[in-house]
Amino acid sequence: MSQGDFNNKVVLVTGAASGIGEAIAKAFLEQGAEVIVVDLDISALNNCFDSYDLAKSLQQDLTVANAAATIADWVARNGGRLDILVNNAGRALPSEIGTTTDELWQTMMDINVNAMFRLTRELLPLLKDSDAGRIINLGSIMSDMAGPNLFAYGTTKHAVAGMTKSMSVDLGKFGITANYLQPGAIVTALSKPFFDDATFKQYWEDKASMGRLGQPEDVAHAALFLASEKSSFITGVGLNVDGGAIVMF
Numbered sequence: 001m002s003q004g005d006f007n008n009k010v011v012l013v014t015g016a017a018s019g020i021g022e023a024i025a026k027a028f029l030e031q032g033a034e035v036i037v038v039d040l041d042i043s044a045l046n047n048c049f050d051s052y053d054l055a056k057s058l059q060q061d062l063t064v065a066n067a068a069a070t071i072a073d074w075v076a077r078n079g080g081r082l083d084i085l086v087n088n089a090g091r092a093l094p095s096e097i098g099t100t101t102d103e104l105w106q107t108m109m110d111i112n113v114n115a116m117f118r119l120t121r122e123l124l125p126l127l128k129d130s131d132a133g134r135i136i137n138l139g140s141i142m143s144d145m146a147g148p149n150l151f152a153y154g155t156t157k158h159a160v161a162g163m164t165k166s167m168s169v170d171l172g173k174f175g176i177t178a179n180y181l182q183p184g185a186i187v188t189a190l191s192k193p194f195f196d197d198a199t200f201k202q203y204w205e206d207k208a209s210m211g212r213l214g215q216p217e218d219v220a221h222a223a224l225f226l227a228s229e230k231s232s233f234i235t236g237v238g239l240n241v242d243g244g245a246i247v248m249f
């Protein structure tokens with residue numbers, strides 16, 4: 001990818017104030033794109049993006065009623081263009097089937113699944129107007145595996161896989177691709193509580209054939225590829241970004 005490959009492209013990244021979303025938004029900015037960065041946390045957004053002229057910050061809780069319509073309206077009033085939608089915002093509350101409350105279940109579905117569906121639906125008219133619309137959803141290696149304490153999280157990430165495949169079927173006729181990223185163990189605020197356990201951290205370092213945990217930039221590079229012209233015949237697939245952690249039995 002050379003500098004400026006995304007000149008004149010407009011990108012929207014949710015959950016951009018931290019971790020993977022922040023790295024993805026910065027990667028697009030460094031390639032010349034205009035990037036609308038959306039998050040709950042406006043002061044973190046400002047800290048991250050104040051020095052980027054082409055970043056536009058929008059504070060929004062994606063789980064409140066009308067969040068998607070509010071964002072779509074804001075985009076329509078601020079340029080009215082969108083080429084690349086990155087549905088990144090997500091949470092990972094630990095849970096097992098026996099102890100998962102209705103409230104925890106709903107919280108996880110609301111941010112990891114419902115927000116992704118509604119925002120994509122509301123922004124579709126703008127993506128259809130693009131020459132090369134791209135949807136990139138954040139799944140996980142837990143989009144096709146399961147793990148301890150990941151009952152609700154794993155369920156939502158399987159839903160991301162199914163939803164993205166279905167989006168790809170519906171949207172190919174508009175020239176829009178829809179794919180999902182499947183990060184493995186990436187060092188961010190979300191994963192910190194898990195990696196504070198030294199045994200757990202060592203397990204994932206050893207499990208990756210690359211012998212390390214991932215960094216948010218590892219995922220950002222994959223997002224750039226899925227957003228590029230070079231990926232125009234790739235749709236409906238999940239791309240593992242896990243250093244080889246799950247390929248080995």
Ligand SMILES: NC(=O)c1ccc[n+]([C@@H]2O[C@H](COP(=O)([O-])OP(=O)(O)OC[C@H]3O[C@@H](n4cnc5c(N)ncnc54)[C@H](O)[C@@H]3O)[C@@H](O)[C@H]2O)c1
Pocket residue numbers: 014015016017018019020021038039040041060061062063088089090091092111138139140141182183184185186187188189190191
């Ligand atoms: N870190 C990992 O190891 C890992 C692995 C696989 C998949 N993922 C996925 O990558 C995505 C990003 O994760 P991360 O590790 O960068 O997390 P993170 O906690 O570092 O960042 C998530 C961001 O989303 C924002 N957010 C949360 N709820 C929101 C809401 N209701 N409205 C608006 N913004 C909200 C947070 O404020 C935060 O800035 C998630 O979908 C996650 O499931 C992460």
